[in-house]
Amino acid sequence: MARPRQFDEHVALEAAMNRFWERGYERTTVRDLSDQMGVTLSSFFNTFGDKRSVFERALQLYVLEVVGPLTAHFEEDAAPLTILERFFADLIGKSLEDPDNKGCLVANSIVDLAPHDAVFREAVLQIMGRFEKSFEKLIRRGQREGTVNASLSPKEVASLLLALMVSLRVLVRARPERALLEGAIRPVFMLLAMPTCGAKSSKRRQKTSSEN
Known part of the structure; x- marks a missing residue:
């Protein structure tokens, strides 16, 4: 037996x-x-x-137990910018709750393994890709609904949000400061919510030029 x-x-x-x-x-x-x-x-x-x-199994468990609750925000019945604000607030909150300031296992693996291990690089890229697609989907919906700056490229914004997400999880390892982390995301939401003055001026110049 x-x-x-x-x-x-x-x-x-x-x-x-x-x-x-x-x-x-x-x-x-x-x-x-x-x-x-x-x-x-x-x-x-x-x-x-x-x-x-x-x-490999530990990374799968991390995605299930740690990443899963964060991605649940993408299924909420709310305005896209509200969902993104909740997502990043939750991300910062969970990062600061960790007394050891470990950051993110996925983000750490990007530095630790991805550069020289093709299999793990692909696994990490798939995880990152799911976030990027979710960000892009939210931005496109927000633009259709008129709540997100329509002059921005959804793909480029999704890449920006992905870079911001990874950067925050790395930054918290060295400087676990709420004011710093929240300050890093605030300008991004200002950009998403309204066109910049430069963009408005450019549109006015284009309109004037076409009329002449």
Whole structure:
């Protein structure tokens, strides 16, 4: 008869996720993981495989438990700018709640793994791509409804919001200051909500030129 496992696999994976989140992939050893997960090395290899396999599952768990609640904002029945404001407020709030200032496992992986690991780079790009598409969808809806600056390119705005999201999660690791993080997003929402003075002047110049 096979011996029953003496550990909870989900709890062990959460522990692995937190270890990768704290130390990064390269600085985390198999011994670190087995100690943190509370399993013997033999149980580690028999149940989870190698470090790479554990990281893949830990990243999936992170997306489910940490990223999932954030993406839930995209399904809210509210104006696009309101949804985006709630999203970034939640992002900042969760970042500041972390006493260890770990930032984001996905964003950290962009620096730690993506440059030299094609498989992990693709996995991270897929996660980022889902955010980018959600941002673009919201901007397009806002422009149709007349609540978002129609002079802006939805694709470019989506790229800007993605860059802002990643930057905030990296910045909080060094400067976990609410005023700094909220100040970084405020000009972006001013841009989205109304045309800039330069854009208005440019349109007036174009109109005058065409009339002449």
